[in-house]
Amino acid sequence: MASAALCDFCYHQCMIHQGGRGICGIREYREGRVQTLGYGEVVANGIDPVEKKPLYHVLPGSRTLSVALFGCNLTCRFCQNHRISQGDSPLHPVHAASRLRPTFTSPEELVKALLASGAPLISYTYSEPIVWQDYMLATAKLVHQEGLLNCMVTNGSFSPVSLERILPWIDAFNIDVKGDEAFYRDYCGGRLAPVMDAIGTITHTPKKVLEVTTLLIEGVHTGAMLTMIGKDLARLGVKVWHLSRFFPHYKMADWPPTSERFLLEMLEIARGSGIPYIYAGNSALSEWEQTCCPSCGTLLMASHSYAGEAGLDCAESVVDGKCQACGEPVYGFFSNMYKNV
Numbered sequence: 001m002a003s004a005a006l007c008d009f010c011y012h013q014c015m016i017h018q019g020g021r022g023i024c025g026i027r028e029y030r031e032g033r034v035q036t037l038g039y040g041e042v043v044a045n046g047i048d049p050v051e052k053k054p055l056y057h058v059l060p061g062s063r064t065l066s067v068a069l070f071g072c073n074l075t076c077r078f079c080q081n082h083r084i085s086q087g088d089s090p091l092h093p094v095h096a097a098s099r100l101r102p103t104f105t106s107p108e109e110l111v112k113a114l115l116a117s118g119a120p121l122i123s124y125t126y127s128e129p130i131v132w133q134d135y136m137l138a139t140a141k142l143v144h145q146e147g148l149l150n151c152m153v154t155n156g157s158f159s160p161v162s163l164e165r166i167l168p169w170i171d172a173f174n175i176d177v178k179g180d181e182a183f184y185r186d187y188c189g190g191r192l193a194p195v196m197d198a199i200g201t202i203t204h205t206p207k208k209v210l211e212v213t214t215l216l217i218e219g220v221h222t223g224a225m226l227t228m229i230g231k232d233l234a235r236l237g238v239k240v241w242h243l244s245r246f247f248p249h250y251k252m253a254d255w256p257p258t259s260e261r262f263l264l265e266m267l268e269i270a271r272g273s274g275i276p277y278i279y280a281g282n283s284a285l286s287e288w289e290q291t292c293c294p295s296c297g298t299l300l301m302a303s304h305s306y307a308g309e310a311g312l313d314c315a316e317s318v319v320d321g322k323c324q325a326c327g328e329p330v331y332g333f334f335s336n337m338y339k340n341v
């Protein structure tokens with residue numbers, strides 16, 4: 001038996017020694033193979049509006065079964081879900097005093113729950129599915145057998161080989177682009193470059209939907225940083241970019257929330273990137289919740305707010321995936337073309 005083995009799940013590509021764990025604390029080398037600690041131990045499981053992911057161009061108005069296991073390969077200081085993602089949480093399985101009681105759910109049982117819910121898609125979300133991608137993939141294959149869709153909400157820091165493994169099975173991605181390289185180093189314990197590489201691969205793969213989210217921290221993010229990110233995302237072919245307000249969490253619990261004024265300033269900068277669909281998140285700026293045709297300006301969806309669902313029915317404005325007014329293709333999967341996905 002080799003004394004160490006490589007984990008290829010993320011860009012860290014940890015070499016793990018017998019009985020040891022990788023940087024995420026979730027992948028362990030024992031009994032001659034690298035195993036996922038807490039495989040199948042579902043810690044969050046519920047029905048959400050797909051808009052909450054956020055995914056605005058994936059069957060708008062639909063519900064999704066959201067599911068999470070423990071763990072993450074980054075250490076973002078502002079993580080909203082640190083109690084299920086970070087190893088220093090008393091709820092984490094690698095912490096001796098873990099108090100959370102996850103429920104073991106096999107991929108088959110999870111798909112049964114998805115079918116019973118009537119939701120047309122499942123989302124791997126809340127923590128970082130990259131570190132439990134073996135469970136995600138086992139489930140995703142069964143989900144496709146049922147003709148339903150798989151969505152992954154991720155920090156995007158795949159290894160190239162893991163992205164290649166995952167791509168055939170995941171239909172829609174929401175990937176965080178958190179800041180520039182310095183931001184990843186100082187606030188996340190990660191790197192921007194592998195995330196951008198993954199985005200470029202996904203945008204050049206047919207029949208995938210990709211939406212990008214950037215959480216804006218006032219006093220940290222700047223207009224220059226947003227301009228640079230927007231330029232790179234546009235060059236890579238990104239079509240949907242969500243800019244979301246920061247609220248205090250975890251190691252940044254004493255920071256003030258990002259103001260609507262700052263968000264608006266950043267939204268205007270983002271619009272200048274040429275990315276056709278720009279949205280506001282965690283915000284009351286309702287005009288930035290709308291989807292308009294990038295070609296003729298026709299209002300396609302009046303609101304993606306999941307508090308009230310008015311405006312989510314696009315069956316008349318988007319026909320066969322095109323703007324009814326001018327025939328321009330609308331990016332994404334829509335209910336009236338779902339059967340063609």
Ligand code: SF4
Pocket residue numbers: 007008009010011012013014021022023024025026027073130131
């Ligand atoms: S998932 Fe990433 S951080 Fe965790 S062991 Fe594997 S390569 Fe390392």
